[in-house]
Amino acid sequence: MKISWKEWIIFVIIAIIALGIWYKVSYPQFSFVDLKVTRPQALQIAKNYLSSQGVDTAPYLKSKIFIEDSWADRYLQRALGFSKQEKFIKEQAYELFSWAIRFFRENQKEEYVVEVSSRSGEIISFEHPIKDTEVRHTKDNVVSKKIAQDFLENKFNIDFSEYDFHEERAKKFDNRTDYAFSWEKKGVYIPWEKSEDAGGAKLLIGATVSGEGVKDFYKSKLDIPEKFKRFVKNQMILGTSMYSIVNLLFLGWVAWAIFILISRKKELIFQKSYRNFIVIGLVVLALSIIDGFNNFERLLFAYPTSSFLMPFVSLNFINMILNYIFLTTAIIATGLAGESLRYEVLPKNKLGSFFYYINSTIWSRSVARLILLGYVFFVIILGLQSAVFYIGQRFFGVWVESIRLTRLSSSYIPYLSAFIIGLTASFSEEIIYRMFGISWGKRYLRNIVLAAIFASLIWGFSHTQYAVFPFWFRGLEVSILGLFLSFVFLRYGIIPVIIAHFLFDVFWGVAAYILGNTTASLMLGSVFIMTIPLIFAAICYSLNRKEKEKELEVSLSRSQKYNLAILVAFLSEKKISGIPSDTVKQELISYGWDQVLIELAIKKVYSAS
Numbered sequence: 001m002k003i004s005w006k007e008w009i010i011f012v013i014i015a016i017i018a019l020g021i022w023y024k025v026s027y028p029q030f031s032f033v034d035l036k037v038t039r040p041q042a043l044q045i046a047k048n049y050l051s052s053q054g055v056d057t058a059p060y061l062k063s064k065i066f067i068e069d070s071w072a073d074r075y076l077q078r079a080l081g082f083s084k085q086e087k088f089i090k091e092q093a094y095e096l097f098s099w100a101i102r103f104f105r106e107n108q109k110e111e112y113v114v115e116v117s118s119r120s121g122e123i124i125s126f127e128h129p130i131k132d133t134e135v136r137h138t139k140d141n142v143v144s145k146k147i148a149q150d151f152l153e154n155k156f157n158i159d160f161s162e163y164d165f166h167e168e169r170a171k172k173f174d175n176r177t178d179y180a181f182s183w184e185k186k187g188v189y190i191p192w193e194k195s196e197d198a199g200g201a202k203l204l205i206g207a208t209v210s211g212e213g214v215k216d217f218y219k220s221k222l223d224i225p226e227k228f229k230r231f232v233k234n235q236m237i238l239g240t241s242m243y244s245i246v247n248l249l250f251l252g253w254v255a256w257a258i259f260i261l262i263s264r265k266k267e268l269i270f271q272k273s274y275r276n277f278i279v280i281g282l283v284v285l286a287l288s289i290i291d292g293f294n295n296f297e298r299l300l301f302a303y304p305t306s307s308f309l310m311p312f313v314s315l316n317f318i319n320m321i322l323n324y325i326f327l328t329t330a331i332i333a334t335g336l337a338g339e340s341l342r343y344e345v346l347p348k349n350k351l352g353s354f355f356y357y358i359n360s361t362i363w364s365r366s367v368a369r370l371i372l373l374g375y376v377f378f379v380i381i382l383g384l385q386s387a388v389f390y391i392g393q394r395f396f397g398v399w400v401e402s403i404r405l406t407r408l409s410s411s412y413i414p415y416l417s418a419f420i421i422g423l424t425a426s427f428s429e430e431i432i433y434r435m436f437g438i439s440w441g442k443r444y445l446r447n448i449v450l451a452a453i454f455a456s457l458i459w460g461f462s463h464t465q466y467a468v469f470p471f472w473f474r475g476l477e478v479s480i481l482g483l484f485l486s487f488v489f490l491r492y493g494i495i496p497v498i499i500a501h502f503l504f505d506v507f508w509g510v511a512a513y514i515l516g517n518t519t520a521s522l523m524l525g526s527v528f529i530m531t532i533p534l535i536f537a538a539i540c541y542s543l544n545r546k547e548k549e550k551e552l553e554v555s556l557s558r559s560q561k562y563n564l565a566i567l568v569a570f571l572s573e574k575k576i577s578g579i580p581s582d583t584v585k586q587e588l589i590s591y592g593w594d595q596v597l598i599e600l601a602i603k604k605v606y607s608a609s
Helices: 005-025 027-032 039-052 070-080 082-092 141-156 226-263 268-294 296-301 309-345 365-395 414-445 448-461 471-492 494-515 520-543 558-576 581-590 595-606
Strands: 061-068 097-104 112-117 123-127 163-172 177-191 200-210 213-223
Touching (some): 027 494, 039 097, 039 112, 070 082, 070 177, 097 296, 141 163, 141 213, 177 213, 226 414, 226 448, 268 296, 414 494, 494 520, 558 581, 558 595, 581 595
Antiparallel strands (some): 097 112, 123 213
16 A cells, blocks of 8 residues: 555654653653562562561562552542642652562461562561461550551651551450551641542551561551542442443454354355464464463462462463453454455455455565554554543543553563563454454444444443543543544554554553663563564565465355356346446345455456456
């Protein structure tokens, strides 16, 4: 496909404007991200601390994950807004991100969880669950309070003149009593609503004393009002409910695709395409399983020691693989059905399917240009998303959790997870929602605009379980991006939308490692992942194969050649009768004739002089 200089200039100008919007609205988020302390360093810090407490960590299993204080992030964004949240975090040295190192043993309750700041390497919290029946010499609450206060004073260099006593809680066990104490920092009270019963957040420091020692402690924690937690949980439930409803529609789509696949399974377009979609599906399945192993630490961290480890891990992996098998099935079914529907209802949009490239070549300079165009569209999408969020934050009280900036940090290789998520999401979602969804909508809604809107809404509101509040705004935001991608799909085909989608997902997976304060290896690996489509484009440009469709008639079987001859004779009579080719085509399709054979017959009869 030739892309005019005028189109390039227009889209590049729009991309430059979009980049400016993104830099103004979204770039400041990265001021939060400080990942100088690596996973191995955090593990060693945790080991050293436990060793100083007389704990031998060698017999323990270990899990290391990256965590974020999501409740504090939600509350501060909602109550203060982004700029004031940033100021609060700096003034109070509040840690939004940290490493959580868990030391545990199978079928034993006693374990250790050490939380290490990813910014400074300081231990900011510690938990030591023990048996309820464990015997410890109990001190009274006055002595225990003094133990807790002295510990916090020495551990964090706390000046308790800056704090008021907040709470004392006692929990009596069979052979001991544990006392939990907390203090609130003076002058820190953050309301989130103007109503009298809304409440406000307080900044706490605390410790739990069991016997003569401190069992748990934390340096700083926001005490979030109950009303706010109920508000957020309600939003989450609404988002999950909307996701479930849309998921039912998605399942209906997949079932419809399978029905189309079964009813049209003998079509030549299926026979030419099915191997490629099976390969795409299997690649997605394999990469998804690899990503599951790459994120094994999260699964290990969630392991309940009341059960056996291997059954827990095995069951989770079985469920994971079953989900991925369903996704693979959905990709293959909607892909093949989408090819057939696209050929029927969008015959002029040849680039909107894989069939065109299967029947010609993907190693062409035209493909290289489409990949470069995908990069331009990726930048436009970034700016479009930022503009939508700016409007939402300004007029609708929208806020976005910082979790998306660091969600992959628990992976062994974060940028590998970003690559896999980007590749699987871009291929699966563009096949399902653009190639199949828009073609399906055009076939049954009879209008291309309605088709694009419907497919975009289904895609958008399938994302309402993500960390954006209120829940409906996430669906609206993604739907708007979907409308833009629908335009790109209809105008430039499947390749630019896959590239733009891939880059968008990868970017939000690795942006913290490129733009935040992190290690060189994370930054360089992340940059490399973002350049992979460019490498592919360079190969296409270098090979420069001719993008010429092969003659499909050569691929016909004996029965297909016989049917083609019948169609040619039938169409010849229709042509003599003055019946236009489009009318005959729709009649033949309604009777289940192979669309490719119909096109070949029309070309033979109606194109003849």
